[in-house]
Every structure is written in C-alpha cells, then in structure tokens.
Amino acid sequence: xxxxxxxxxxxxxxxxxxxxxxxxxxxxxxxxxxxxxxxxxxxxxxxxxxxxxxxxxxxxxxxxxxxxxxxxxxxxxxxxxxxxxxxxxxxxxxxxxxxxxxxxxxxxxxxxxxxxxxxxxxxxxxxxxxxxxxxxxxxxxxxxxxxxxxxxxxxxxxxxxxxxxxxxxxxx
Amino acid sequence: xxxxxxxxxxxxxxxxxxxxxxxxxxxxxxxxxxxxxxxxxxxxxxxxxxxxxxxxxxxxxxxxxxxxxxxxxxxxxxxxxxxxxxxxxxxxxxxxxxxxxxxxxxxxxxxxxxxxxxxxxxxxxxxxxxxxxxxxxxxxxxxxxx
Numbered sequence: 001x002x003x004x005x006x007x008x009x010x011x012x013x014x015x016x017x018x019x020x021x022x023x024x025x026x027x028x029x030x031x032x033x034x035x036x037x038x039x040x041x042x043x044x045x046x047x048x049x050x051x052x053x054x055x056x057x058x059x060x061x062x063x064x065x066x067x068x069x070x071x072x073x074x075x076x077x078x079x080x081x082x083x084x085x086x087x088x089x090x091x092x093x094x095x096x097x098x099x100x101x102x103x104x105x106x107x108x109x110x111x112x113x114x115x116x117x118x119x120x121x122x123x124x125x126x127x128x129x130x131x132x133x134x135x136x137x138x139x140x141x142x143x144x145x146x147x148x149x150x151x152x153x154x155x156x157x158x159x160x161x162x163x164x165x166x167x168x169x170x171x172x
Numbered sequence: 173x174x175x176x177x178x179x180x181x182x183x184x185x186x187x188x189x190x191x192x193x194x195x196x197x198x199x200x201x202x203x204x205x206x207x208x209x210x211x212x213x214x215x216x217x218x219x220x221x222x223x224x225x226x227x228x229x230x231x232x233x234x235x236x237x238x239x240x241x242x243x244x245x246x247x248x249x250x251x252x253x254x255x256x257x258x259x260x261x262x263x264x265x266x267x268x269x270x271x272x273x274x275x276x277x278x279x280x281x282x283x284x285x286x287x288x289x290x291x292x293x294x295x296x297x298x299x300x301x302x303x304x305x306x307x308x309x310x311x312x313x314x315x316x317x318x
Contacts, residue, residue, distance in 0.1 A: 010250065013247040017247045017251045020231065020238070020244075020248065020251055021231060021251070023230075024230035024234050025230075027234075028229070031200075032203055032222075032225075032226035033226075035204070036219075036223050036226045038222075039207075039222035039223070040219040040222075040223075067218070129212065130207075130208025130209065130211050154211075155211070158212070158272070158273075162214070162269075162270075
C-alpha cells in the first residue's frame, strides 16, 4: 500500500510535467521556429497551402499584414478597402466603403479597377478571416499588377464584425 | 472490484491518449490554420497565437503517446487536465463573448465542419472524466516480493 496522501502525490509529478512541457517546447520550436520568428518580426505569412507559383512569382513582393486598429485611420487617409469574397458574401455584409473585387472575377474586373484606383493608392484587402487565403492571393495579384502598397487584413470580415464595428450591407 | 477498476483505468487512458494524439496530428499537419483558429479567440496578441500553435500540439502529442504506452501516466494526465481546464475556460469565454468561431480542437481547415464552442466545451468535460480516471485509478506498482 502507498501511505503518502494523494495531495502530496500531485506535487510529486511536477518535475515530470515540467520535463514534458520542456520537450514539447523544444520540439515545437525546432519544427516551427521559422514560423514563430516570422510572426514575431511582423512579416507576412506565405501560407503553406498558397498556390506555389504565386509564392515564387511574388517572393520579393508580399502584401504586409494590417491590424484591425489601423484600418479606419488608413481608410480616412485615403486607403481603399477591397473585399476579396464572392459578391453574395459582400452583399450580406462588408466593411463600410469597401469595394467588391472577388478573387475569382479578378481577370474580368482588374482593368476597370485600375481605371478607378491609381497605383499609388494604399490598398487593404480582406476576406473571410484567418482560414481564408483569397485576400493574400488577391494582394499578391494587385502587387503584381503594379500597386505599390497592398496590405492584408488577416482577421477579415468576421473579426471586424465580432469587434462590434459598423457593417454595411448591399450589393456592389 | 479491483479488476473492473483496472479495466476502466486502461480504457480511459487509451481513449484519452488516442483523442489527444489524434488532435495533435491534425494540428501538426496545418500549424498555420491552427494559429488562425487560436487567433480567432482574440485572447492573445498576434504573434503569440503562432507561438501557442507551434508548441501546444506537441504537448498533446507527447502526453497522448505517454497515456497510450502507459508510461508516466499520472504526470501526463495531470498536465492534460490542466490543459483541458484551460480549454474549458477559453471556450467559456468565447461563448460569453458570443464569438461565432470554430473550436479549432481537431480538424483545422475552415469550410467543412464547424464545431461550436458549446459542443466543444461539453466534449472537454467528458475528456476531463477520462483523465481523472487515468490519474486516480492507476494501479499502484507492486512493491516487494508478495
């Protein structure tokens, strides 16, 4: 029989638990160190599942991430907010003043967009949040099309809406 | 009743170990998406979501393997109970704040299934029971000759 009380027993396991955490941390940083380093240096994230050609073509030209709090000041200073989602999603709700430019229709609509928006405009692209990569891809395409300052709002529409900021509705 | 208790202990540790190893494998396969799912909880500054996403799956992986192989079962289940309690608190805060997000517990890709925080919280409570059994009912190793 074990005569140590159970409460004392819990603390007996602390060193082993700390060891498990240490090994997991070392292992996790060994495998994902680069990803974490990039995140802490504020670099944009080329997604593992982004189209390979897009990553290579625009390797030296990646859209920068933009924070929720920066959007309204940037927009007030003349930045154009671009919604990369389907027109139906746009109609159901979008950031105030955002222009609809679905990634799937870019080829058909890029010329028109370029006529309306000069190349030195700051552009903020967003889509359906962290799981949606269309904004990143659209950002790369706009950079390739000659826009000089393209940023991606990774939190996208869900983060904007859930933060209680005003949402606009209606078709483009 | 000792035989039944031992059987339940082994079933609980195998089930809990398998669940966490499975969860870890899905996260390791898509760390980016997991970081996004962590970020969706809006609890950590941007970069720290990636730090959590980089390390957490390996904690689940190691403890899951330990439970499956019946090695260091008590430290592993204690650690998982702590982690699980953290998950429950975080999920509760997501419910409290009315966030419409995916749990990010298992499948990381968006689109498909969307496990709501409340369902995930209840699942974690069930896991907690398995972990408690794994911790408390582990048979004492026999000491001495008899």
